[in-house]
Amino acid sequence: MPRFVGLAALVLAVVFSFTAVPLAGQQMDKQRPRRVNPDHEPTPTPADKSTEEVDEDDVVRVETQLVSVPAVVTNSSGRPLMGLRAENFLLFENGQQQKIANFATTEAPFEIALLLDTSGSTRVDVDLIRQAANAFISALRPGDRVAIVAFNTARQGQTVAAKVDVLSTLTDDRKLMRNAIASLGSSNGTPFYDALGLIADEVFRAPAREEVRGRRAIVALTDGVDSTSASDFETARAKLSRTGVATYFIEVNTEDFVEDRLLKDCQDDGRLTLSTKQLQRYRQVFFPRARPEDYVDFCQMGQFERMQISRDLYNLARREMDALAKASGGKNFLAASLQDARAAFARVATEIDTQYSLGYYPTNKARDGTFRAIRVEVQGAEGKPQVRAREGYTAPKG
Numbered sequence: 001m002p003r004f005v006g007l008a009a010l011v012l013a014v015v016f017s018f019t020a021v022p023l024a025g026q027q028m029d030k031q032r033p034r035r036v037n038p039d040h041e042p043t044p045t046p047a048d049k050s051t052e053e054v055d056e057d058d059v060v061r062v063e064t065q066l067v068s069v070p071a072v073v074t075n076s077s078g079r080p081l082m083g084l085r086a087e088n089f090l091l092f093e094n095g096q097q098q099k100i101a102n103f104a105t106t107e108a109p110f111e112i113a114l115l116l117d118t119s120g121s122t123r124v125d126v127d128l129i130r131q132a133a134n135a136f137i138s139a140l141r142p143g144d145r146v147a148i149v150a151f152n153t154a155r156q157g158q159t160v161a162a163k164v165d166v167l168s169t170l171t172d173d174r175k176l177m178r179n180a181i182a183s184l185g186s187s188n189g190t191p192f193y194d195a196l197g198l199i200a201d202e203v204f205r206a207p208a209r210e211e212v213r214g215r216r217a218i219v220a221l222t223d224g225v226d227s228t229s230a231s232d233f234e235t236a237r238a239k240l241s242r243t244g245v246a247t248y249f250i251e252v253n254t255e256d257f258v259e260d261r262l263l264k265d266c267q268d269d270g271r272l273t274l275s276t277k278q279l280q281r282y283r284q285v286f287f288p289r290a291r292p293e294d295y296v297d298f299c300q301m302g303q304f305e306r307m308q309i310s311r312d313l314y315n316l317a318r319r320e321m322d323a324l325a326k327a328s329g330g331k332n333f334l335a336a337s338l339q340d341a342r343a344a345f346a347r348v349a350t351e352i353d354t355q356y357s358l359g360y361y362p363t364n365k366a367r368d369g370t371f372r373a374i375r376v377e378v379q380g381a382e383g384k385p386q387v388r389a390r391e392g393y394t395a396p397k398g
Helices: 120-139 174-182 192-203 233-243 255-262 276-286 303-328 338-353
Strands: 067-074 089-093 096-098 100-104 111-116 145-156 159-171 216-222 246-252 331-335 355-360 371-378 386-389 392-394
Touching: 067 089, 067 371, 089 100, 089 355, 111 120, 111 192, 120 174, 120 216, 120 338, 145 174, 145 192, 159 174, 159 192, 192 216, 192 233, 216 338, 233 303, 246 303, 246 338, 255 303, 276 303, 303 331, 331 338, 338 355, 371 386
Parallel strands: 111 145, 111 216, 216 246, 246 331
Antiparallel strands: 067 355, 067 386, 089 096, 089 371, 100 355, 145 159, 371 392
């Protein structure tokens, strides 16, 4: 969010396909959106322990890699189809059918990074975030492991800056999770991209255990508007894509709260400002030919310009989160307010419980660095099954 605004973020969260987020030179959507408010055990196929998984942008020096594909199957009414087996699935890479080598049912455990955005406008509602996060933990099954990630404030001498904290590493100990949630702080800024990168680098750094291969996810409660990260969206996207995780966002709408405070005079109490990093990113994405010095001092900008920049940054954040979720086989859920976050978390927990995991070794061994499209179909199931799955990956090169 703006410098002192970010939004509550849920965790953890993502794999991104190559549905590019519109950048400079492309038409951006200026319309401001208004929001209202088990029958089988996991059957992973044994694989050589030296085998690695291929995710987008990976360059791995082995002959064959397992490509993990998370998938959710629903009927024509949108209800999840449970109890499917490996033989119910057909998997294609660039139109060529692939042999399913690894399969985990909806009963297999999950590993989740829960990202809670407690910056900006959500700082006064940290208790609501704690309640929603604890309800989410309660909805998980025994064996699911969760890491808690949040924002906090770091002080270095006279300087105060937002930072990302891993409050607890992956654990199935519910007491440890709740203690971590109880320790939630707040921050004057939103290092959203840094948080996604840290989840990839630290929380999911170690290879997945056999029983959870292909069943990892980020669940993030946030408005997605970064204000203080040292990294950028593309860096975060690339790191997440290499982890092979599905990404789920609970998008909290903080736009009206933020805009009202952005329009206040810079001397007024309760006002918010856009950080220099936000202003420069806005220039680079929307007006790359503009002079950098024109996007430094927020307080020198007129009210109309402030409002337009804020709306454009919110729309950009929504597109980025939508793209990350869609490419990874995850999904976004909207929360008009933090009061709605608890219900959104419940929907995420249900969604995760219905996810299958498929894995295959590509028949195309070419190391050409090309994007390979993935398609999943279901056979032998009643009705007209609908499948949402990972969209593809980039082959190794060289």
